[in-house]
Amino acid sequence: MIEFHAVSFGYDDQETILESVDFRILPGLTLLVGPNGCGKSTLLKLAAGVEIPDKGRITVDGFDLWKDEIAARRKLAYLPEQTDLTPYASVKDIVRLVCRLQGEPAESGMEALRFFSLQEVSARTVRELSLGQRRRAVFAAALIGRQTHVLLDEPLEGMDRKISGSILAWIRRRVESGTSVVVVSHSLEPFLDLASQAITVKQGHVLTFDALPESPDEKLTTLDVMAKG
């Protein structure tokens, strides 16, 4: 379980994105919704250990994200919105790195590349890839291993219908196996039937809905209201 304990965060002194928030992300699919610029991606970056909180602490299954760095991060898979990968690393380098870190055989890395049809460009460095290929490469890295928390920022953005379908099927499998999957997305419909929790950020506070309505229409209405802020 990812838990935020009195977390405050801002990009500068003038504006606070989060102000002493306490919440936890439960197993299942959690939708992180809200209007543009409300702090969804920032919240995900904090949960992934990309940004360090100004105050408070974040734990992943009891491990502090900034004190037990390795133990906490081994349980995370993260797909950022912007694929800021090292330009001189090849796709194979990235996949090998994640395989080694997660203690997975190299074959599971190749499997992830096959999932995104990236085998043929695996020897290319990141700077030789198109933006779509970069995004698929970083998604392939998120597929490796059996992390208990998967954080996805706009996972379907820029993906074709075939891959989108495969991604949704993969998310379903992970949710059914007890993984907590957090998805930031403006399109709610693809995740509607799987979503069990919803989170939004409003004026520095995090609002969580642990029990979304069962009926799809009511669920969509609730999420729609949250997404519109």
Add this chain to the structure above:
Amino acid sequence: MASTLSHRTGWAFFLFHLRVGTRLALRLLIPVLSAVFFFFYVLRPEFFYSLIDACFRLGFPVPGIVSTLIGIGTAAMAAPRVCLGFDGWLRHLPGKASVQRRLMAVAVGIAQVPILFVLAALVLVAARHTEFPAAAYICGLPFLGLASAYSVLPSRKQKATRMLAAASCVLVASANWVYLLAGVLLAAAADVALDPVYSSRKRHRIRRYLPTSLFLLGISWRALTFRLILAYLKPLLILGLTSIFLSNNEIDQALARAAVRFGGGLSLAMACGYLAAKLDLRRPPWSWARSLPWSAGWRIRQDAEFLFLAMVPALIPIGLLSLQALWPLCAALPALTLHAAASMRSTYYSRGGVARKILIEGSLGVILISLVPWSAGLLLAATPIFFSLAARAEQVQKVSRWDELRHLAVGDPLVWSS
């Protein structure tokens, strides 16, 4: 268990950064070797011997400062390519921030190997002809690589680390065993002082709104800024050679003016090509802007005006060489800048890019103006034709097409040539 885990993740990160560093080093190897061979054969080995001799004869801290500038310059080029993602995807992976940061320093150090190798080779060769402690200097080079990496690694609190690392660079490259030891200690202190957590979060800079009439000019200025100065370096070299030619040969006035027209014209073509290429890379065609109520001619005019204004400082040294030779070049300048603006839009499939195209085509014009000065008047008269051709090139370009060849060679702001 935790220790094994830590070692395993450390090893995985080491292999990753080793590969990244090696790839960067290989990328740097060819330009470095080419430069060395070029200067070795053009300036002759004696030049290097006397340079190194002079450098070491001046004593501490001159060799250290010179080596530091080279080391930090190379590290500053390598660091953004190694550290990209340290505050993003790479950071979420299971590894300690401090370990990752050290390995990034190693990667930046490895990327510098070609330069350090060349320094070592030059010093070794020069040591045969002059006397100085080459062994101490060469032993300090690996530490120079690491310390210079520490001076450029991003961190939240950089000032202290940068000062310690820069001081360490100067000491380890001072060809003195005692200084070397002190430098290593300072490098260790820089490692301790460097905050492992890095965030690219920045205060938002408040920029003034650009008036519409100067919009593209302002964007072009923001895209180039200090690179404008770099554009004048190569032309100055050509003008320097022209000046040497004039002072070493007794030639009549007409021929001297022709020489200045040739050298000056070539320098203008080179500067204009460089700026157009940089502008094409750093401020590529902006698809969305084409939907705004601006004509193609207006967009071309803005680019041509920017290039024209940027060329004005390059005219000063030509005028100093010969004022009479300046006028034909001034007359040809509008055509050159319009042609450059058009080339930025029409060299889509050219691997050589804008700079080479303008240099080659500009050279032909320069030869013509050198031999027949009044032909510059024709070029001036043909300015409207150049303008309409450039506006047409602006209209027909395919701005939103993605091309792999272009992406590999010049489209990526992270390539060395950017």
